[in-house]
Amino acid sequence: MAMAEKRNDKPERPTSAPRERTGWLSRIAPGVRNAFSKRETPENLWVKCPDTGEMIYRPDLEAALWVTPSGHHMRIGAAARLRYTFDDGVFEKIESPVVADDPLKFPDVKSYPDRLKAARKASGEQDALALGYGHIKGQPAVVAVQDFSFMGGSLSMAVGEAFIKAAKEAVKREAPFVIFTAAGGARMQEGTLSLMQMARTTLALNEVKAAGLPYIVVLTDPTTGGVMASYAMLGDVHLAEPNALIGFAGRRVIEQTIRETLPPGFQRAEFLMERGMVDKVVTRAELPEVLASILETLMMGRAQRPAA
Template sequence: MADNKPHPEKPHSDKPRGGWLARFAPGVRKIVSRRSNETPDNLWVKDPDTGEMLYRSDLEAALWVTPSGRHMRLNAEQRLRYTFDDGQFEAIDTPDVPEDPLKFSDGKSYKDRLGAARKAAGRKDTMMIGFGEIDGTPAVVIVQDFSFMGGSLGTAAGEAFVAAAHAAIACEVPLVCFTAAGGARMQEGALSLMQMARSTLAVQELKAAQLPYVVVLTDPTTGGVTASYAMLGDVHLAEPGALIGFAGARVIESTIREKLPPGFQRAEYLQEKGMVDKVVARPDLPETLGAVLSMLMGGKRRAA
C-alpha cells in the first residue's frame, strides 16, 4: 500500500452563508446565471437540469450536487476523498493484466483507446481502491469511475475487484463498492463477461470470512455490473436519481411492447420496489455508511 492522503477542497469565501449551499458549506455566495462564452470553461459548470451556470468552487464545496438536486458524476479519487474521514486513505495498487488480449479494433485499436483513457484519468483502468476509516469504521473501498471508458467491466476491473476483496479479508474489514458502469467492455469479448463470475466468487469469499459487503449504486449502474457484484451486497444504498438497471428502457419497451412507468430504473423507484435499501444524498453517505458498517461488524474495529 502507498500513502495517498489528500484533503477535500474547502470553500474560500468570507461572505455570509446563504443560497443553495447553506446546508453543505458555510461562507458561500449566491450563484448567478451567465452565458458560457463570458467566462473560462474551467471556472463555471453548467447545471444539466436547468442550464444555469454554477461557480465551480462552490459546486465542489457542495460535493458536486447542483441546486436542482442533481448528483453529478465524480471521478474515483473525488469519491474516495469524500467517503473517508478527513479525506485520508491509503491507495491500494490494482493488479496488472494483459493488454488488448484479442487485438481488437473498431476503427481505432483498443490499445490506443486504453492509452487515451489512461492519459486522461492518470491511472491504469476504471477501478481505484482505498483503505481508511468511514465515520470511524475501517474499510476497504473500491470505486468504479464512469469517466474511464464508461466504467466498463474488463479484466483489469475484475482483477481489481478481487484484489479489493482479498485486501478486506486480510485486514478483516468490510468492503464497500461504489458502482458506475455502462456494462461489459466489448473490446475484451468473453473475457469481460468472465469477470461477472470472478467478482461473484470474490463476494462469496467475503461472506465465508463473515465480512460485510456494502454496495453504493451511483449514476449510471447498468449491464453486466448490475447482473453481478452490484446486486450482491448485504446492503444496497443509492444516490438520488441514479439510473440502475440491466437493459435500457427503450430495449425493454420494444421487447414487452408496453410503456414503462415514470421513474422506471431510477433509485427512488427501485427503493419502492425493494431493490434498493435506501436512497442517500451524497453529503449524508459517510455517516450512513459508517452506521451500516458498524452495525454489520457488531461494533468491532478489526484492521491488520
C-alpha cells in the same frame, strides 16, 4: 478624325498601410497596454446544471460535492469519490494487478491500446476501478470506486482483477468491503474475457461473506449491464444516490421488447427503493455517516484489528 485618348498624367499617390489605432495612454507609455491586458477566463469556470440549465460557479459546485442547487448529483471521478468518502480525505491506495492491455487484438476505428492510453491520461487511473483502504467516520473499510469516465466504467479483466484484489484485501485486513458502482456494461474490446469477470467477482465475494465481513454496495449513476447483473446486486445492503439510473437493459430496449410503455421514473433509484431493490437513497453529503452507521452495526461484536 479620331479623338485622342485622354491621358491622366497625374502621378498616383502611394498607398500607405493603415495605421494601428492606439489609445492615448499607449502612446505615452507603450508598456502600459500590455500590463493591463485582458485576462483569459478559464473555459471550465462555470458548469451547466443538467436539470435546470443554470450556470454554476465551479468552486461552489466543488464545495457542494458536485451536487447542484436543484439536487442533481453529477458524476464524479474515482479520486474525488475516495476523497469524499474517507475521513479527512486520507486513505491508503491499494494497487491493482496489471493485466494484458489488448489480449484479443480487437480491431476498431481506434486501437484499444490507444483508447486505454487516452482514458488513463484523462482519469489518472490505470483502469475503471480504483481501490483504497481507510476509515469512514472511524470505521475501517476497503473501498472500491468505479469511474464512469474511464470508458464508461466498463467491466474488463483489469476491473475484475482489481475487484478480486479488493475482496482479498478486505479478508486480509478483516475489514468491510464497500463499492461504488458506475458502469455501462461489459467492455466489448475484451469480448468473452470481460463477461467472465461476472463469475470471478461473484466467487471473490463468497470469500468475503465466508469471513463474516459486510459487503456494502452504493449504486451511482449509471449502474447497468453486466455489473448490475453481478456484484452490484450482491450486497448485504444496497444504497443509491438520488435519481441514479439502475438497471440491466435500457428503457427503449425494454419497451420495444415487451411492447409496453414503462412508468415514469422507471429504473431510477427512488423507483427501485419503493419496490425493494434498493434499501435507502442517500445524498452524497450524508453517505459517510450512513455508511459508518451500517458498518458499525454489521461489525458489532467482532474484534477489529487496530489501524496500521
